[in-house]
Amino acid sequence: MSRILIADDQNDVLEALRILLKGEGHQTDAVTSLAGVFQALEKKDYALLIMDLNYTRDTTSGQEGLEVIPKIQALDNTLPIVVMTAWATIDLAVEAMKRGARDFIPKPWDNDRLLTIVRTQIELGSALRKGRRLEAANQLLRGNAPNIIAESPRMRPVLEIVSRVAPSDANVLITGENGTGKGLIAQAIHALSNRASHSMITVNMGGLSEGIFESELFGHVKGAFTDAKADRAGRFELADESTLFMDEIANVPMNQQAKLLRVIETGEFERVGSSKTLKANVRIISATNANPHEEVAQGRFRQDLLFRLNTIEIALPPLRERREDIMPLANSFLRQHAKRYRKMLTGFEEKARDVLMQHQFPGNVREL
Incomplete structure (x- = not known):
């Protein structure tokens, strides 16, 4: 179900479109002025905008609507705009498309053609938005699917939980x-989930x-603060x-935990400098080297936030408690570095193996 914004100064047109689009499963919001369009766009995200070009009485040129199309595009250049007018001409349609409209519908409209245009433009807009998100996300990524080495009996329950909970949300x-x-286990859960694509x-x-907390997590709009040179997704x-x-x-400060709790509970947030509420469908995996229950008891972490985060809790054992994994891990790291530095190294001498097996590894796998 998509949310569509309809702008027209005639209530009968708004009602007819509402009924038609509701039959296709769409939600609609209606406004009767161009000012109403901008007010609506500041508050919500829409999959499509259908707008009339004329609003002043006895005006038929379409200039009112044509002039605001670039301004709407400046707010969100992924929003498809379909324009409509009872005074349709080829020149007017061409001019509207030049200014940023995606399609043109004359009044009175043909229902089948209108619904086809709506479906097509919503699909194209959705694809464009996903492409933009992927492009931005790729700049943050490091690494791919993990290779987990876990032969120790202490790791079997961990792998069982991962395989069981990964397909859920x-x-x-x-x-x-x-x-x-912990990061490797998070990658494994994601790789085995329905969100792996x-x-x-x-x-x-x-x-x-604290100065960049909200900007990093929720994003910001251009001009929100001194260095905000452009809109940025969080x-x-x-x-x-x-x-x-x-x-x-x-490590999240108490005064920021409430903001985090709200977005985890509702999926809703606002970019810094904007009052428009955005919504995201996100699965949360979090990690800590602290004891979260002790942090709650000491008043350093909100209990309600912990309840939202630990629907499933996975405790990883330290390397000293999974000694069966020390040599398989060491041999894997040796192969990786021998290949990287072009060295002919195939294994460890017995003395080296003894040293590794006796070491306590306070830094765990990272130290190894």
């Missing part, structure tokens, strides 16, 4: 010491200062229909 909280592979978006919450917007991995989640 349940939020997942991954806990464990630094270097235990979209790129997972990652953000290190511990690295976000991580939630980029992760629409995908997965957002929030690392070091326990």
Whole structure:
């Protein structure tokens, strides 16, 4: 179901279009002026705008509508605009398309043709928006699907939980010491999920200062602050229909946790500098090296936020408790680096293996 904005100064036209589009499963909002168009666009996102070109009484030139098309495009150049008028001419249609309209419908309209145009333009607009999101997301990505080495019995329950919960949309909280592979498990969950066709978006919450917290997560509009030279999508917007991995989640300051809770609960947020509410369908995977329940008990983390994050909780064991994985991991790393540096290295001497097996690895897999 798509949301369509209709602009026309005649109420009977608005009602006829509302009934026709409702029959196709669309939601509609109606306005009777061009000022109303801009007010509506500031508050909501629409899949399509159908607008009349004439609003002043006894005006038939279409200039009123033609003049605002570029202004609407400046607000959102992915929004398809279909114009309509009872005073249709070829020249008027061509001029409207030149200024940014996607199609032209004369009044009175043919229902079948109008519905075909609506379907086509909504599909094209959706494809364009997804392409823009993918382009922006690709700039943030690092790496691909993970290769998990886990032969230890301590890791079997972890892999079982991953395989069981990955296909769902349940939020997942991954806990464990630094270097235990929380990011790798997050990648695995995403790769096995129904969202795997979209790129997972990652953000290190511990690295976000309070000054950039909202801008990074929710985006900003041009001019929102000194360095905001252009509109920028935030991580939630980029992760629409995908997965957002929030690392070091326990480091989020208390005063920012309420803002995070709201978007996780509702999927709704506003870019910094804008009052327009956006909505994103995002699966949350978060990670922390802290004990989240202790953080709640100490008053450093909101309990209601923890409830939203840990629908499923996965605790990763430290490497010293999964010693069966030390040599398989070491051999894998050796092969990777031997190939990278073009060295003919095939394994470890017995003394080296003994040293590795006896070491406690306080830094876990990252230290290895």
